[in-house]
Amino acid sequence: MMASSTSSSIEHTMLAASEQLQVPSSITKFKIGLCQLSVTSEKNQNLACAHNSIKAAVKCGASLVVLPEMWNCPYSNDYFAKFAEDFENEDASPTFSMLSEAACSHGITIVGGSVPESSDGQLYNTSCVFGPDGKLKAKHRKIHLFDIEIPGDITFKESDFFAAGDKPTIVDTDVGRIGIGICHDIRFPELAALYRAKGARIICYPGAFNISTGELLWEVMQRARAADNQLFVASCSPSRDSSGSYAIWGHSTLVGPSGEIIATSGHEETVVVAEIDYSKIELQRKGLPLDKQKRADIYLS
């Protein structure tokens, strides 16, 4: 929360009491599972692999499971349209059905990574969140599309295929309030700050950073978003496929509210399971009260 101020320029970040999250008092600690999946050009195989990985995370005690960006489909322009599903038509969406069924049968919350969504003649890069009753709780469409052209290094243009989402996504779940971003969304600190201001305790970023940007930035940006906002950041990536056209960095990670890495992986297929302890947020915010120290009067005037 921002410190109280009369400046109208910061009013948009101040919240009505009803908007502020109260995490259910029973939840202070739980386990999160990050399913770093191997993605192939066979959708059914990807669905089966994701389902097995969710089961493995549950077996290790996870009550929140996060999947990667583009896990039912290779991260390639050649596949997005072919693999897209319409989530409004749930019965015709095998991805929606599998996630909903898995959340319900295991009684967990699933942040379903992202997959290509077709809606109203457009494609979106979309993440669906399911609750333990198997119901869809939220849908985040990637807001910042990954358009990059670094000569001699990497060229990729998501906006040739996808339309951008136009809203932030904050969702109240059985394990507290979660903000959702997809991969390149992590580069925009304003989005993370908005989630913190609205009471998120975790931001989940399904991502598929490539090896060019990943080595330099993936860890740094997760730690920065977590430390700036004094909350947990969880990322989940596909594993690397050396034969694919887009070399994925991997390194699914959980970062704590002081910017510390709690758990991470390499680039191989794996499941990372780690504990989230919300008392760490209170401790960090009490010892280093950034919200009170913030000088909004200076930077926003």
Ligand SMILES: NC(=O)CC(=O)C(=O)O
């Ligand atoms: N998928 C992405 O948005 C990739 C990205 O941001 C990157 O740096 O790589």
